[in-house]
Amino acid sequence: MSQTLLLDTHTFIWFDVQSTRLSASAKQLIADTKNRKLLSAASIWEMSIKVGNGRLQLIGDLSTVVRDQVSRNGIEILPVTADHALTVQSLPPIHRDPFDRMLVAQAILESSVLISCDPNIAKYPVTVIW
Secondary structure, three states: OOOEEEEOHHHHHHHHOOOOOOOHHHHHHHHOOOOEEEEEHHHHHHHHHHHHOOOOOOOOOHHHHHHHHHHHHOEEEEOOOHHHHHHHOOOOOOOOOHHHHHHHHHHHHOOOEEEOOOOOHHHOOOOEEO
């Protein structure tokens, strides 16, 4: 059975570099061509900020990394919509990170499974797999 997966920012990065920090189940789900894989524009924004301020180093240029993953692994870019942004307002204040709160809102509205190792995300009413 196929699933729609929303990749947390760290999940996307670890999948791209084939990090051992990526769980076996996460790696298997992402590699399964039957599953729809989404990367939020919010995650791209987060990575852009972190690359720009030196807190994140990637193997290549961010735009190249994203384009390569879209091409090689069928990852789709999920835009941030007004409905996504408005849903953030209704979330309980469990997580302070605005990017993670956006991912939770998107997972809810897109009926997707969040692939994340963040224990705070798992406290929201979303399905989280790691």
